[in-house]
Amino acid sequence: MPLLPMTVSADDVREAANIIKAAAHRTPVLTSTQANALTGASLFFKCENYQRIGAFKFRGAYNAISHLTPEQKKNGVVAFSSGNHAQAMALAARELNVPVTIVMPHDAPRLNSPPHADTVPKSLFTIAKPKIVKRSPPIWQPSVV
Template sequence: MTEARDAMPDPAMDDAALPGFADVAAAARRIEGAAHRTPVLTSRTADAMTGASLFFKAENLQRGGAFKFRGAYNAISALPEEIRRRGVIAFSSGNHAQAIALASRLLDVPAVIVMPEDAPAVKVEATRGYGAEVVSYDRYTQDREALGREIAQARGLTLIPPYDHREVIAGQGTLAMELIAETGPLDMLVACLGGGGQLAGCALAAAELSPGIAVYGVEPEAGDDGRRSFHEGRIVTIPVPRTIADGAQTTYLGRLTFPIIREKVTDIVTVSDAELVDTMRFFAARMKLVVEPTGCLAAAAVLHGRLDVRGKRVGIVISGGNVDIGTFARLAAPAA
């Protein structure tokens, strides 16, 4: 059963609340020296497979192991000092959790993270290792947003959601700024899609820096709320999807991310879990990279022909590399 949400932002917001390219540029200045300028990688094998020139933005090599550090650091550093001192809270399946925990440690801000009980152990351990308090919940029976708001109110903390936040979106857009600065104009940009922070931020930057570019989002087949929302013109809510792409187990797009995606994105496609596993194997065998299933979304769509990229210059976001070693070894092992 799906549920339609109002496609417009909350009545308390107006168009001025939506971030623009100026916010992405400001985020780039804030995170400079804190976030890594991750490499842009190429693969002759991938180019030959697709008939295109592919440029992989390796955010699996970002601090905290994922692109999420950009938005987290930007959001916390933009807070007034007196607000920072009280602390922040976030809810996340893992990468936003680690990013908020690490950014909080660097900025000397107390942090509480609401994480699902079945989050990958490596992500939970890293979050605690960065000094954050972890509060567990059942993702299939509990509402993480309600829990986060409840704790925020009780403790006087500032809630920083994983994607539906002006400064988070702007921070994620900095990865596209860096990519295009290195590659020059691109014909296409393919980004991973969960709640839409990465896709919305990248679309803002790409539209400004590479006019005429086609921007695509990619989500798991089991969690196609973004594709449905894009084509139906309203935010569609789905049950928590069962997919190995744990970072994309979101159930609806954000009220800030959806309007940006609807205006600036060309289309949204999906890939199967089997295609994600195959792409993990490709990265491990051919490019010597450890990439988590969610981090493979954009590449899987290109390498498995879900998008026609022949003859084009294509930017592809590798969004993260936080995966349990045992899980990685099991999934990346050659098929029998």
């Protein structure tokens, strides 16, 4: 169940595609005769593992940051994630010259943690409270979807 009401129209998708087209890779769509035979259906596999950072999350992160107001871009974004959303927000923010702070859970897998993970503050609100920043959750946000 979504935390916030959300609708994404076909026009929203077309607008997002236009915004991200210069930054995101065009990833292939593959088929599998074996998978089709096993399922009795025509299956198509969108290979987002070929996307920048290895996941589709880059598309949403870039689109979301692109929709910020100039003031929001100046103040920066705070993203909380222990995986692909964190990597996607970091890359998109760097490319769009927007300050970003990534908050990861203290128990995130070591593989996903940056080398300086022990210096990451424990609370999103500790970081965001001193100034007004745009929070970017990994889900339930139309510009990320």
